[in-house]
Amino acid sequence: MTGNVMAMVAIPWFVLVSTGSPSKTGLVAFFTFLPAVLAGFLGGTLVDRMGFRAMSVVSDVASGITMALIPLLHAVGGIELWQLIVLVFLGALLDGPGTTARSSLLPDLAEAASMELERATSINSGIQRGSTMAGAPLAGVLIAVFNPPTVLWINAATFGISALLVALFVQRPERVPQERESYLTELTVGLRFLSRDRLVRVIVIIVMVTNFLDGPVFAVYMPVYAQEVLGSAVALGLILGTFGGFALLGTLVFGLIGNRLPRRPAFIGAFIAVSLPFLVLATLPPLWVALLAVAVAGLAAGPINPLISTVAFERIPFEMRGRVVGAMTAGAFVAMPAGMLLGGYLVEWMGLGTTLLTVGACYVVLTTSLLLNQSLKVMEAERSHVGFVSPGSERSTP
Numbered sequence: 001m002t003g004n005v006m007a008m009v010a011i012p013w014f015v016l017v018s019t020g021s022p023s024k025t026g027l028v029a030f031f032t033f034l035p036a037v038l039a040g041f042l043g044g045t046l047v048d049r050m051g052f053r054a055m056s057v058v059s060d061v062a063s064g065i066t067m068a069l070i071p072l073l074h075a076v077g078g079i080e081l082w083q084l085i086v087l088v089f090l091g092a093l094l095d096g097p098g099t100t101a102r103s104s105l106l107p108d109l110a111e112a113a114s115m116e117l118e119r120a121t122s123i124n125s126g127i128q129r130g131s132t133m134a135g136a137p138l139a140g141v142l143i144a145v146f147n148p149p150t151v152l153w154i155n156a157a158t159f160g161i162s163a164l165l166v167a168l169f170v171q172r173p174e175r176v177p178q179e180r181e182s183y184l185t186e187l188t189v190g191l192r193f194l195s196r197d198r199l200v201r202v203i204v205i206i207v208m209v210t211n212f213l214d215g216p217v218f219a220v221y222m223p224v225y226a227q228e229v230l231g232s233a234v235a236l237g238l239i240l241g242t243f244g245g246f247a248l249l250g251t252l253v254f255g256l257i258g259n260r261l262p263r264r265p266a267f268i269g270a271f272i273a274v275s276l277p278f279l280v281l282a283t284l285p286p287l288w289v290a291l292l293a294v295a296v297a298g299l300a301a302g303p304i305n306p307l308i309s310t311v312a313f314e315r316i317p318f319e320m321r322g323r324v325v326g327a328m329t330a331g332a333f334v335a336m337p338a339g340m341l342l343g344g345y346l347v348e349w350m351g352l353g354t355t356l357l358t359v360g361a362c363y364v365v366l367t368t369s370l371l372l373n374q375s376l377k378v379m380e381a382e383r384s385h386v387g388f389v390s391p392g393s394e395r396s397t398p
Helices: 002-019 022-050 052-077 081-112 117-145 148-169 183-196 198-214 216-230 233-260 263-275 277-281 287-301 304-315 318-333 336-350 352-372 374-384
Strands: none
Touching: 002 022, 002 081, 002 117, 002 148, 002 216, 002 233, 022 052, 022 081, 022 183, 022 216, 022 318, 022 336, 052 081, 052 148, 081 117, 081 304, 081 318, 117 148, 117 233, 117 304, 183 198, 183 318, 198 263, 198 304, 198 318, 198 336, 198 352, 198 374, 216 233, 216 336, 216 352, 233 263, 233 287, 233 304, 263 277, 263 287, 263 304, 263 352, 263 374, 277 287, 277 352, 287 304, 304 318, 318 336, 336 352
16 A cells, blocks of 8 residues: 555656646546446456455556556656556556455454454554555655656565565455356346445445545645645655545544444544645645645544445445445546546646635535435444444345
8 A cells, every 4th residue: 555655646746747747647547546446346246256365465466567567668768658557557457356355354354353343444544544644755755866667666566565465464264155156146236235225325426426526636636736836746745645644643533432423423524624625725825734734634534434444344245245345446436537537637727726626615515415415324323233244144135
């Protein structure tokens, strides 16, 4: 995750500096997130069939090789934009099933540790947030001292380290059913579960729309802001790192008290608080104000992913966990590539400040409307269940 965060800084900066085009930066970001949709939608069934641990290792090795080809081609004779797009696309496509597999392992790990699921999902989310906190500033420094390709070599190496860690230390036996139906049948069953579960479906729609709005922030808007207003890749790393650090803090706090909080108010309040800093960033403020704004956004964002994961894992049967988690990931990301692409063109057309103001206004309207959404009340009812569904247990589709 730390390597991927470093790549999230290095690749947009590399494209922006080499082409000077926010729209091309958005185009590359588009092909970075589009594979997450395809991998989530189609790869979840493969995760269930292959097993969580095996898929994690295979996915890391394949994605690491693909990522290493980017700096290799650049070193050999220069890399064309279309080649970069293809390799970014393949790297993200191959990385998706591994991400789904590691997420699907979480309830089993929580069970083995006799840990409440809220705390386990918070630890997992904290690792993600901590990676942003560490990886982004480190990438900014390495870009300033060396160059973006050096950062990408490091990213490729981190995939190898991840594969080794899982292969050597995740020894829990896989409990994959012996008899399997066809790939298409299993995919359909997973999608049918997602379509029938009202709460999970509503959450996916909420995240899909908010990802459409905020997806370009760190992939397009902040790189443009760092280059045009602040003139420094280090500043970009500091912004991303500050967001990650305070998101980590918010996640850890939720891990300590999340099981005692009312879920629906915490979920809605966090989303509303995340939307407000957009309006501050729209003024294109000095660095210290931008850091304060993203700190507030990060702190508020901390509880969101653990809440979503906890509710989802409480409702998804073990035998279709990979499929449903993958489909949820695909649904959450499906609009993000379009947001990346549109964001780059909006910046060129309206300017960065106007774009951020427009996006921020839409975000505030959307998140405050969640107060009227009755489906989210079911989040509280979930507390009547044991922390998660034990693998192999049966539960009818809600």
